[in-house]
Amino acid sequence: MDVVDVWTGGRANALQRALRLTNEAFAERLGTAVRTVAKWKENTESEPGSELQQALDTVLYQAPDPVKARFSLLLGTSEGEAAPADAGEGHAERDTAEAERRLSADPSIGAALDWVEREAGWSSGAARKEVLARLAALAPHELRDRRARRGRVDQHQLAEALTSYYAGALAGWGTYTARIEDTQSAITSVFTSSDWLDLRCPLTPDHDQLDLERMAPEYGAALDEFTTDQAIQRIAETLEEETRLVNASLYRLLDVDVRPGKLGGSFGMTEFVQYALTMDLLEGEMVDAIAEGRSTRPGHLPLRDHYLPDAAAVLNTRGRLCAGGPLALCAIARPARGRRPADYVLLVQERGGHVLNASRRLAPIPKSFHEPLIDQREDTQLGATLQREMEEELFGRDDVDNTVSPQRSADPMHPSRLSEPMRWLTENSENGQWAMECTGLGLNLVSGNYEFASLIVIHDEEFWQRFGGQVEANWESSKLQQFSSMDRELLTELSADVAWSNEGLFAFLQGLRRLSELDSPRVNAPAIEWEIQ
Incomplete structure (x- = not known):
């Protein structure tokens, strides 16, 4: 039996795989939070605290012999030891077994299979059989190589390719x-x-007037042979790479009527699996073409030509699936310390590798899909979504994360359930101590998503002094960085960083531009002037 001297994130991951447990089940076995388990996948060199070290020892000691044997093999392979001659074959068998378990037990994978069968006109069970066949044919090393190639395509290259694809756009748009x-x-x-x-729209009920259209029209046509094939491939790769896929209700944008000081328009409802198996495939197709030096012009990208062929289709949000959400530059006032003058701390995240949206890219935090938590009509307000995302992504509340567990609370944002930082913000919402604004709207050509760029500003230094130590990114982030609103040189460099996601850069620049307009002695940001290309 292996004896582990010091547990690391990587060794804990190996034990989880040997036990064939989901993040949720493994966290429950250890008595810790799901976000802790998820972080081990992102930071394999991290060392859990002493209590978790003991819990991991106990779980390994109590494990059946077959689990210990699998752990030994996985541990040896992950730490560079020579695996037995048949380890590759055995690893494939283990992966297939785990995939079959998810196919049978994971309700989100089940929802994806059901959707494919319904849209393709297949009989029940046909999608499952096809996914298993794809899994048997997948070569994990080819997926790893593709992931590495995709990682070398930066934000600037992707933006240039998409601008070229949609060249000759409609007058006034770009x-x-x-x-x-x-x-x-x-x-x-x-x-x-x-x-x-430059909407400068306060995210309060008087200004945030986006509404729900219950009888929204259907969109698009049923899956054809090619789009069905690509959807099946996506499910197989999701299983192979152990990517988190959680089906949830999403808002889809139907109509929009925005102007300075007002957000109007309407949403319908869709499900995340429909987005994941259709529009979300467009980014990978484009990035692969760029990475492999293939043409990115119309006629050479079958999925994009099918789902989002031209500028008119981009703007036809009522006639297509248009998911998306708000993302906000968060600026929190800090007192002077040492050589640093009084400023706002600006928070930027690096997205983790296990998220479907903007994986491994820089983005403001919070960033979210726009989805209802409890009340579909009330939750259309962007301000409600951003406050919930602050609770989840910055203040550590797992119970408002629908990807972790089903929502059972009748009012998860009730004052009695709020975190201490959010309760402080709520109690100070009427005295100008903090504010949320929408700074702009765009449709992201990557996947056709709507992006509401926003700004969250906390003006009172007391917040950071009291709660700065409690601000911590959730499982979706692999790293959280902070920048000073007074560091003009560093902010200029950051604005040119090609590691951004496209929507992240849009929100960051619009937020920084708006922050400068506040004419605060805490801000010395670079001058930013936008134009439509």
Whole structure:
């Protein structure tokens, strides 16, 4: 039996795989939070605390002999030891067994299979058989190689390719670009117009008037042979790479009526699996073409040509699936310390590798899909979504994360359930101590998503002094960085970083531009001027 001197995230992951447990089940076995288990996948060198070290020892000691044997093999392979001659074959068998378990037990995978069968007109069980056949044919090393190739395609390359694909767009519309300090430029794949920018719209009920249309129209046609094939491939790869897929209700944008100080329009409802198996495939197709040096022009990208062929289709949100959500630059006032003057701390995350959206890219935090928590009509307000995401992504509340567990509370954002930081914000919402604004809207050409760029500003230094130590990113982030609103040089460099996601860069630049307009002595940000390309 292996004796583990010091448990690391990587060794804990090996034990989880040997036990064939989900994140939720493994966390329950150890008596810890799901987000802790998820973080071990992102940071394999991290060392759990002493209580978890003991819990991991106990779980390994009590494990049946076959589990210990699997753990030994996985541990040896992950730490660079020579595996037995048949380890590759055995590993494939283990992966297939885990995949079959998820196919049978994971309700989100089941929802994906059901959706494919319904849209493709297949008989019950046909999608499951096809996914198993794909899994048997998958070569894990080819997926790893593809992931590495995709990682070398940066935000600038993707934006340029998409701008070229949709060249000759409609008058008054184009992709968001910006001049920074009049010395460098940033381009994005966010399709917008001047009427959708610099909205300065408070995210309060009087201004945030987005509503729900219960009888929303159907969109698109049934899956054809090619799009069915790609959906099946996505499910198989999701299982092979152990990517988290949680089906949930999402808002889909139907109509929009925005202007400075007002957000109007309507949403319908859809499900995440429909997005994951259709529009979300467009990014991978485009990135693969760029990485492999293939043409990215119309006619050479079958999925994009089918789902989002031109600018008119991009703007036809009522006639297609248009998911998305808000993302906000978060600026929190801090007192002067040492050489640093009083400023706002700006929070930027690096997205983890196990998220479907903006994986391994920089983005503001919070960033979210727009989805209802309890009340479908009330939750259409962007402000409600951002407050919930602050609770989840910054203040550590797992119980408002629908990807972790089903929502059972009648009112998860009731004052009695709020975290201490959010309770402080709620109690100070009427005295100007903090505010949320929408700074712009765009349709991201990557997957056709709507992106509401926003800004969260906490003006009172007391918040950071009391709660700064409690601000911690959740499982979706692999790293959280902070920047000073007074560091003009570093913010200029950050604005040109090609590690951004396109929507992340859009929200960051719009938020920084709006922060500068506040004319605060805490801000010395670079000058940013946008234009539509």
